[in-house]
Amino acid sequence: MESVEVVLAMLLAVIASGYLGRMLPFAVPLPLIQIALGAVISGVFKHGIALEPDIFFLLFLPPLLFLDGWRIPKVGLFRDKGTIIELALGLVLFTVLGAGFLMHWLIPAMPLPVAFALAAIVAPTDPVAVSAITSRIPVPPRLMHIIEGESLLNDASGLVCFRFAVAAAMTGQFSLAKASATFLWVALGGIAAGVLVTLAISRIHTFVLRRFGEDQGVPILVNLLMPFGAYLVAERLEASGILAAVAAGVTMSYVELSGIATPATRIRRNMIWDTLQFALNGVMFVLLGEQLPDVLRGALHPPGGLPFHPWWLAGMALALSLGLVALRFVWVWVSLSLTLLNQRRLGQQVYQPRLRLVLATSFAGVRGALTLAGVLTLPLVLPDGSPFPARHLAILLAAAVIVVSLVLASVALPRLLRGLEVPHEATSxxxxxxxxxxxxxxxxxxxxxxxxxxxxxxxxxxxxxxxxxxxxxxxxxxxxxxxxxxDPHPEVARDAERDYRLTGLNAERDTILRMGRRGEISDETARKLLHEIDLVEARYG
CATH class of the missing domain: 1.10.287 (Helix Hairpins)
Structure with missing residues (x-):
């Protein structure tokens, strides 16, 4: 019963965060409000919930990554696939090396394999955190597609690096050939599992539907369970369940074009997915906030070791966070320069991006609850029975990186992107x-x-x-x-037409509601007419 109460408290915190975000006199990103509420629930009311990494990965990641893969524009994803792969693979490896040596240099007591493990788990950006921050910031569409694509694909490379860094810390051995082969299997196996599971479920569902028919709620439930199936199959094959969920979502966007779903199913399904996405996103950050008090206590007073000074911890966390931004800036700048050089060599038209765009890409590397869930899987002890070195410190630094990256992105991105001119491209x-x-x-x-x-x-x-x-x-x-x-101003004309149509629809709705309150029409008739008006209004956003 207590677990149910905690879940309800977390959902109430998600609801409260939405109201608080509008009530505050200054703009605060929603994830930071939700993290603060989670910390209050755990620290003040002593009523939190422990984050179990395996359960977290299974319950939260598959549906959210599936939905992101489903809804991300595929034209932008495949057009900039080279840039996205550079960020999702090359940048992660560059960050693991750079941040790992940085942490070992700043904290000599942290063994190099542990420093690499910490760097590996903070290297990937979090798709949920990226979406939460950029949802209220006017990001250029092409930059947004690149950042989203990177965050969807870089988890596999980061988790593989993390796995082998932990193995090196436990055994003192590392094999580059084995790590490369494992990465190929994890990535390709995960993608294949997601594609095949989605196609198989869709084919079976279509066959059953055409042969026997079905109830209205069945296709929605099948769609909701699909990412979990892809994730579990990939994990059983020791491949990436994260990439399997993303691949399942991308595949589903093409399966959807078959037109097998009815209009009523699509409308209801979109409403359910939107609600589920909002709830899971919020609960993830509330859950992250609930972990912070215990993480801070564990780092300030590690078992069997001397306590760390809070200001020293804050300095190390800030140094690691700024180091990640700097490494990201160097990689983006160098890779962009090489791309432009190759375009000039081929005689292609070259657009020289402004420094602000590169800085915006650097600060957009937001981390989230995925990082904390991953670092919590660090072993408690070494094979000889001694405590795993610097475990509590690594967990605290990972948690601090999440908060600092959210703050930096929310402060820097609006200023860097304000009035920024980007090359014109065909609009949707x-x-x-x-x-x-x-x-x-x-x-x-x-x-x-x-x-x-x-x-x-x-x-x-x-x-x-x-x-x-x-x-x-x-x-x-x-x-x-x-x-x-x-029209010489088509966007102005389109906006004006939208406003007039919405004005008319609002007048229709007010009239129906007034007639219903007066008893001039039945409540059933009122609901039916209001539903029709709502569907028409949905066309105009």
């Missing part, structure tokens, strides 16, 4: 309008064809009038889109 709105034009033209053709067929069957005049009226509605939409394209 242009693609959207072109797709609408083609779809509307196809709809008019289909309506006219159906009208002629039904007119031949009888009641020619009725079908001609009705089909013509419906076709004219589509033609009006087409003229409105083309009129906006010809």
């Amino acid at each position: 709105e242009q693609d959207e309008d072109e797709a609408r034009n083609i779809a509307i033209a196809a709809a008019v053709t289909a309506i006219e064809k159906a009208g002629r067929a039904r007119a031949d069957a009888g009641d020619r005049e009725l079908h001609a009038q009705v089909s013509g009226r419906v076709a004219n509605l589509y033609r009006q939409r087409l003229r409105a889109i083309r009129g906006a394209e010809g």
